[in-house]
Amino acid sequence: MIRTRGPVFRPGEAGYDAERDGFQQAGRHRPDLVVAAAGADDVRAAVEYAAARDLPVAVQATGHGLAVTAEGGVLVATRAMADVRVDPGARTAWVAAGARWQRVIEEAARHGLAPLSGSSPHVGAVGYTLGGGLGLLARRYGYAADHVRAFEIVTADARVRRLVPGDELFGALLGGGGNFGVVTGMEIALVPVTRLYGGGLYFPASAEAVAAWRDWTRAVPDELTSAIGLIPFPDVPAVPEPLRGRHVLHVRVAFSGDAAAGERLVAPLRAAGPLLRDTLRELPYTESASISDDPPFAHAYAGTGVLLDDLDPAAAFEAADPEAEPPCIVQVRHLGGALAAPSPTLVGHRRARYALHVVTPLDGRDPAAVRAAHRSLAGTLKGSGTFLNFQYGPATAEQVRAAYEPDVYAELARLKAVHDPGNLFRFNHNIPPAG
Structure with a gap:
């Protein structure tokens, strides 16, 4: 018997399917029990119930980062735990397990502050941060994980703990994902940002355009974080007319300085080729989602990524061949700046200069075949490691290991053996217990 404030669902019951559903439609958890947690006490009760029966535990807020589909066991759904409390004096926010970045952005903006959120505000803040969190202002402020002040977590012994x-275990969570328990909330630092100079520049896709962006990134200040997307736009009315039916290089810019300085910085890039569209402007941080314009609707997709010491424009362009099967949307993010600074967090390969990831909408394609093609492609790019936030779907043991320096991975495996020797929390980018 499990006693919780939130509802509990079993297969076949009304509400079971809705509660296990998520943003990633390539797979759905199929647990024996879903606990729609209303708070930390419900999470503790769910973990206690699972541990007593030797059942594995999965966790889901929004379902963007569905690493492994849970078959059986207990699913803790945290979407109802969406509380956000801002302390403007301390410039911090308490963010509960199910809160999305959009809620944090809005609450922080009331006080002239912003979180280190990513391109998609509908992503769950906690899961994003546990994976490292590579955001819009990353070169200026570093990874989101670098700015966590405290965690509340339920560990495998069904204890609610506050970690600082x-x-x-505090350091193990920062980049170690969900391997050590169910995080029920976190305290994060906020930054004094209210406005950005940002948006997009759209060019016809070519290796030369990729090279122009790469060369431009070598001279920009840390206050400017940018990325590119090589995107085959369909010829449909929903796409802006200049982009319809074209293979496009979308340059995404987020600059924390003023608009005049931003204009001067992007001038060389604007002159690099024929522009199809230009959306750069000064905008409030609350509109920062418009920079990347990621799709907000649930869909099925697969993806992987590698960290690079340098970027080969021809290889990146070739990977984005819209005529290939499976077709890949290639995205590259400029690293460096504060991302390369020493940090106690476990996010690895901080000296990498670019992060490249590929995404394929499944649209009826075989997910296993797409992932095999992605792994083959990633292998040709000679990456220096992986970044788990960009592993959209199951990762191999080698891909998980490659996210960390060897000594860091060994320490995480040791901690896993101490704090979760039965691997109760294994429906994730899993680090098995040492031994």
Whole structure:
């Protein structure tokens, strides 16, 4: 018997399918029990129930980062735990497990502050941060994980713990994902940002255009974070007319300085080729989602990524061949700046200069075949490691290991053996217990 404030669902019951559904439609959890947690006590009760029966535990807020589909066991759904509390004096926010970045952005903006959120505000804040969190202002402020002040977590022994810097497990969570328990909330630092100069420049896709962006990134200040997307736009009315039916290079810019300085910085890039569309402007941080314009609707997709010491424009363009099967949307993010600074977090390969990831909408394609093609493609790019936030779907043991320096991975495996020896929390980018 499990006693919770939130509802509990079993297969076949009304509400079971809705509660296990998520943004990633390539797979759905099929647990024996879904606990729609209303708070940390419900999470504790769910973990206690699972541990007593030797059942594995999965966690889902929005379902963007569905790493492994849970078959059986207990699913803790945290979407009802969406509380966000801002302390403007301390410039911090308490963010509950199910809160999305959009809620945090809106609450912080009331006080002239912003979180280190990513391109998609509908992503769950906690899961994003546990994977590292590579955001719009990353070169200026670093990874989102670098700015966590405290965690509340339910560990495999069904204890609710508050973890702060200096606690053994605190560091393991920062980049270690969901391997050590169910995070029920986190306290994060906010930054004094209210406005950005940002948006997009759209060019006809070519290796030369990729090279122009790469060369431009070598001279920009840390206050400017940018990325590119090589996108085959369909010829449909929903797409802006200049982009319809074209293979496009979309340059995404987020600059935390003023608009005049931003204009000067992007001038060389504007002159690099024929522009199809230009949306750069000064905008409030609350509209930062418009920079990348990621799709907000649930769909099925697969993707993987690698970290690169340098970018080969021809290889990136070739990977984005719209006539290939499967077709790939290639995205590259400029790293460096604060991302390369020393940090106690476990996000690996901080000296990498670019992060490249490929995404394929499944649209009836065989997910296993698409992922095999992605792994083959990633292998040709000679990456220096992986970044788990960009593993959209199951990752191999080698891909998980490659996200960390060897000594860091060994330490995470040791901590896993101490705090979750039965691997109760394994429906994730899993780090098995040492031994």
